[in-house]
Amino acid sequence: MDLIKESYQPKKIEKFVQKYWKKNNTFKTTEKKNKKKFYCLVMLPYPSGNLHMGHVRNYTIGDVIARYQRMLGKNVLHPMGWDAFGLPAEIAAIENKIHPEEWTKKNIEYMKEQLTKLGYSYDWSREINTSKPEYYKWEQWLFTVLYKKKLAYKKKSTVNWCPNDKTVLANEQVINNKCWRCNTSIQKKKIYQWFLKITKYANQLFNDLSLLKQWPEEVKKMQKNWIGKKKIIEITISLFNRNEKIQVYTKKINTIVEATHIIISKNHWISKKINNKNKENQININKIDINKYAIKTKELAIHPITKKKIPIWVVNFLKKNQNYKEINAIICSPNDSLEEFNFKKKDYVKIIQLIQNHKNNSIVLNKNKLSNLQESKKLSVKKNHLIILQELIKQKVIQTKTIFKIKDWGISRQRYWGTPIPMYKNKNGKIFSIPEQYLPIVLPKIKNTNKKNEKKIIFSEKNRKFLINGEEVQIEKDTFDTFIESSWYYARYTSPNFKKGMFDLQAAKYWLPIDQYIGGVEHATMHLIYLRFFHKLLRDMGLVDSDEPVKNLLCQGMVLSNAFYYIKKDGTIKWIPKELTIIKKDKNKKIKNYFLDNGQKIINAGMTKMSKSKKNGIDPKIMIEKYGADTIRLFIMFSAPVEASLEWNESGVIGSYRFIKKIWKIVQHYKKNKNNYINNINKTENDNSQEKIKQKVNLTIKKVTYDIHERKSFNTAISEIMKLVNELSKYKIKNQKEKSVFHQILLLIIKMMYPFIPHVCFVLWNSLTGRNNIDHASWPKKNFFEINEIINFKITIVIQVNSKIREKIKIKKETISEEKIIFLAKKSKKIKKYLKEKKIKKIIYIKNKLLNFVI
RNA sequence: GCGGAAGUGGCGGAAUUGGUAAACGCACCAGAUUUAGGAUCUGGCAUCGAAAGAUUUGCGAGUUCAAGUCUCGCCUUCCGUACCA
Numbered sequence: 010m011d012l013i014k015e016s017y018q019p020k021k022i023e024k025f026v027q028k029y030w031k032k033n034n035t036f037k038t039t040e041k042k043n044k045k046k047f048y049c050l051v052m053l054p055y056p057s058g059n060l061h062m063g064h065v066r067n068y069t070i071g072d073v074i075a076r077y078q079r080m081l082g083k084n085v086l087h088p089m090g091w092d093a094f095g096l097p098a099e100i101a102a103i104e105n106k107i108h109p110e111e112w113t114k115k116n117i118e119y120m121k122e123q124l125t126k127l128g129y130s131y132d133w134s135r136e137i138n139t140s141k142p143e144y145y146k147w148e149q150w151l152f153t154v155l156y157k158k159k160l161a162y163k164k165k166s167t168v169n170w171c172p173n174d175k176t177v178l179a180n181e182q183v184i185n186n187k188c189w190r191c192n193t194s195i196q197k198k199k200i201y202q203w204f205l206k207i208t209k210y211a212n213q214l215f216n217d218l219s220l221l222k223q224w225p226e227e228v229k230k231m232q233k234n235w236i237g238k239k240k241i242i243e244i245t246i247s248l249f250n251r252n253e254k255i256q257v258y259t260k261k262i263n264t265i266v267e268a269t270h271i272i273i274s275k276n277h278w279i280s281k282k283i284n285n286k287n288k289e290n291q292i293n294i295n296k297i298d299i300n301k302y303a304i305k306t307k308e309l310a311i312h313p314i315t316k317k318k319i320p321i322w323v324v325n326f327l328k329k330n331q332n333y334k335e336i337n338a339i340i341c342s343p344n345d346s347l348e349e350f351n352f353k354k355k356d357y358v359k360i361i362q363l364i365q366n367h368k369n370n371s372i373v374l375n376k377n378k379l380s381n382l383q384e385s386k387k388l389s390v391k392k393n394h395l396i397i398l399q400e401l402i403k404q405k406v407i408q409t410k411t412i413f414k415i416k417d418w419g420i421s422r423q424r425y426w427g428t429p430i431p432m433y434k435n436k437n438g439k440i441f442s443i444p445e446q447y448l449p450i451v452l453p454k455i456k457n458t459n460k461k462n463e464k465k466i467i468f469s470e471k472n473r474k475f476l477i478n479g480e481e482v483q484i485e486k487d488t489f490d491t492f493i494e495s496s497w498y499y500a501r502y503t504s505p506n507f508k509k510g511m512f513d514l515q516a517a518k519y520w521l522p523i524d525q526y527i528g529g530v531e532h533a534t535m536h537l538i539y540l541r542f543f544h545k546l547l548r549d550m551g552l553v554d555s556d557e558p559v560k561n562l563l564c565q566g567m568v569l570s571n572a573f574y575y576i577k578k579d580g581t582i583k584w585i586p587k588e589l590t591i592i593k594k595d596k597n598k599k600i601k602n603y604f605l606d607n608g609q610k611i612i613n614a615g616m617t618k619m620s621k622s623k624k625n626g627i628d629p630k631i632m633i634e635k636y637g638a639d640t641i642r643l644f645i646m647f648s649a650p651v652e653a654s655l656e657w658n659e660s661g662v663i664g665s666y667r668f669i670k671k672i673w674k675i676v677q678h679y680k681k682n683k684n685n686y687i688n689n690i691n692k693t694e695n696d697n698s699q700e701k702i703k704q705k706v707n708l709t710i711k712k713v714t715y716d717i718h719e720r721k722s723f724n725t726a727i728s729e730i731m732k733l734v735n736e737l738s739k740y741k742i743k744n745q746k747e748k749s750v751f752h753q754i755l756l757l758i759i760k761m762m763y764p765f766i767p768h769v770c771f772v773l774w775n776s777l778t779g780r781n782n783i784d785h786a787s788w789p790k791k792n793f794f795e796i797n798e799i800i801n802f803k804i805t806i807v808i809q810v811n812s813k814i815r816e817k818i819k820i821k822k823e824t825i826s827e828e829k830i831i832f833l834a835k836k837s838k839k840i841k842k843y844l845k846e847k848k849i850k851k852i853i854y855i856k857n858k859l860l861n862f863v864i
Numbered sequence: 865g866c867g868g869a870a871g872u873g874g875c876g877g878a879a880u881u882g883g884u885a886a887a888c889g890c891a892c893c894a895g896a897u898u899u900a901g902g903a904u905c906u907g908g909c910a911u912c913g914a915a916a917g918a919u920u921u922g923c924g925a926g927u928u929c930a931a932g933u934c935u936c937g938c939c940u941u942c943c944g945u946a947c948c949a
Contacts, residue, residue, distance in 0.1 A: 169947080179947040231867065332945095530869085531944065534867090662890090664889045809884090
């Protein structure tokens with residue numbers, strides 16, 4: 010089948026090549042001890058029903074890296090699966106009266122077909138579906154282990170409750186404190202829920218970030234701030250005329266000695282006490298705002314060293330500005346910097362002001378007074394104070410404490426479509442974990458009732474009864490947070506059908522850790538912290554032997570597209586797909602206006618994240634039909650750097666399409682002229698063109714390899730290949746020798762483009778070599794061509810006068826010396842003009858680049 | 865509010881280490897070719913200016929011989945904010 014004879018027909022080519030891959034199991038992977046492994050993982054998708062451009066971007070990056078690594082001779086694990094539990098399935102189930110399982114299954118089938126059409130090189134034999142009992146059995150098992158290790162516990166916590174729908178709402182389902190379905194005001198309800206003690210690992214999760222050398226700095230920063238490790242000093246301090254003590258905090262030991270004040274939050278028990286007792290004060294406390302900044306309480310604390318009485322103030326910003334539950338009282342002095350508690354400078358300034366003006370019972374902010382704040386005198390620590398201080402530290406009245414922002418992970422969900430929590434209550438109401446032989450606890454069947462007001466899935470209570478050791482018990486109703494499933498799937502991929510445990514230890518040992526993980530930047534904190542947490546849990550159980558699950562992380566930016574809406578009469582917003590808008594250009598102002606058929610004016614909301622609700626999603630299916638998978642893949646990799654957000658604009662796609670056609674045509678042309686190369690080109694002009702293009706090829710390989718391998722800068726890698734193709738398309742073959750060089754360059758370009766556009770490269774490779782083995786080809790090596798004669802291109806030296814470019818001199822590299830360039834520069838007419846009658850103060854010379862006269 | 869990131873021609877972007885701003889591509893303009901084009905090829909293209917030249921990387925300062933790049937202040941947009949995934 011020689012497709013090259015025809016014009017480029019992506020559909021035909023892609024179908025043919027995909028069939029070949031499937032038939033030959035090209036991408037099936039097994040553990041090969043003699044080969045270096047490379048685990049390339051993309052974040053598994055939620056089967057929402059259609060693949061969106063964000064997926065396409067994520068998976069194309071993954072596929073490019075996987076194919077590139079294969080070309081380097083690595084044994085590449087590149088799996089795909091489905092994060093199949095979750096809220097949308099349940100919503101769809103209620104709306105369409107279809108079982109979540111059925112809905113999910115259908116979606117998976119459709120999305121899998123789309124992934125196949127995009128030509129991703131997955132080992133489909135390792136496919137995972139997290140909603141299958143074979144999968145979730147093992148996270149149930151893990152949970153029972155964690156429970157026994159006291160890493161899982163139950164406590165009361167708040168949920169959003171819609172009294173009308175009689176269901177718990179996710180945060181996303183609450184809009185302006187109202188239910189998104191029925192607009193009923195939601196209630197806060199406290200119920201018992203399961204938690205995982207991630208705080209026990211907080212210190213490790215924080216410290217081990219330093220091991221992650223190949224993670225983006227921004228992600229590490231975000232995680233650091235999320236975990237929020239902080240060292241503070243805790244002082245237990247007595248209250249005057251009360252038999253009670255409170256804990257107050259500071260960052261510096263000096264503060265304690267110099268302390269003149271304590272500030273507490275509105276939620277501190279002292280504040281609340283005042284609130285309850287004193288009705289007059291109650292009004293004041295609730296009115297603490299920008300105008301009335303702080304209120305003095307009647308309480309006094311006794312300074313542990315000086316024994317002086319120091320006042321306690323309630324301030325309005327303490328709780329607001331930091332997320333440490335511990336810090337609800339701070340001891341301050343005029344000299345300390347409260348910025349260390351993450352307060353804004355203006356807040357800090359206000360506190361100093363507060364301390365200086367504490368004669369008044371409350372402070373009204375006056376901007377003019379802020380200037381004379383610096384005058385506070387420094388106090389020195391007296392000797393006897395120091396001794397008392399040391400004693401207090403010994404008695405642990407004063408001690409350092411490490412605190413964390415991160416909270417324990419609440420994993421209970423009051424939902425149907427999720428992994429059942431493997432716990433039960435016996436007749437006495439005592440809680441136990443379910444023994445391993447009874448696992449998995451599978452989902453109960455849904456009762457066929459749909460009462461009018463109940464917008465949730467009703468399951469049969471009968472199914473909640475279970476026999477354990479002959480005793481009838483009540484099984485936990487709640488299910489797991491779906492983040493649990495996505496926290497260990499990476500390990501399951503190493504042995505997806507393993508029946509004796511979470512995964513086969515040998516396989517995990519071979520494949521883990523993940524060499525390259527790719528996913529959206531929106532997962533920088535939660536998912537990526539849970540994943541790291543689980544890996545450490547698995548390590549401490551002896552199941553994996555590394556500290557961190559991911560070596561190299563790449564976070565791609567969002568795919569955005571234009572969204573349009575209009576405001577309805579009732580004030581609500583109606584989103585409109587772009588296809589329904591009619592564009593009218595205002596010729597004078599060059600502004601585009603959008604309308605509906607009926608003349609309704611449409612507002613352009615600009616570029617926003619593609620979503621169903623905003624109707625601005627681009628369906629890859631239509632794009633594939635129109636241009637083929639290779640073009641989409643190429644475009645999405647070419648049009649923006651991976652970490653930046655990509656604004657979808659179809660007009661650019663044509664460029665990628667043209668580029669593929671260009672390569673196709675060059676090969677086609679070359680094949681047609683197989684035996685009649687051109688003899689009669691004027692030779693003087695192109696004497697060393699062959700050496701030149703060889704040199705260009707070597708440079709291109711170097712740059713493309715560096716861009717893909719080190720920088721993950723695919724857009725510049727592609728542009729570099731484009732430049733080479735442009736040059737090659739102008740290259741004229743004069744003799745047989747040059748023809749062979751041309752042939753080699755063609756193969757090289759095909760190899761370098763293969764990770765991006767594998768289908769067309771497969772066919773082109775076949776037509777030039779007669780073989781179907783591009784999938785096993787190796788990546789081109791540095792110095793591909795041996796160069797006989799190094800051509801010294803002329804280089805340009807920029808001549809500046811006072812840092813402004815005034816002249817450019819072309820020069821041969823070998824003839825360069827600083828003196829000579831200065832000589833040549835001074836000789837130039839333009840430069841002469843500027844240097845005339847001026848003194849040269851300084852001459853700066855940057856080798857091979859630039860000369861600057863400072864006058 | 866808090867944490868993170870970004871802002872460069874008409875558009876997507878390039879400039880990897882402070883050293884020629886705008887590579888590569890889209891759109892546009894002109895020409896060639898074709899029965900035709902949403903095909904192909906050649907050339908032009910930051911802005912102002914006839915030219916010399918001047919100006920230009922969100923805004924305002926600063927450091928430096930030299931700033932898109934470093935420092936400080938501000939503005940705008942995007943992502944996350946613990947039950948969307």
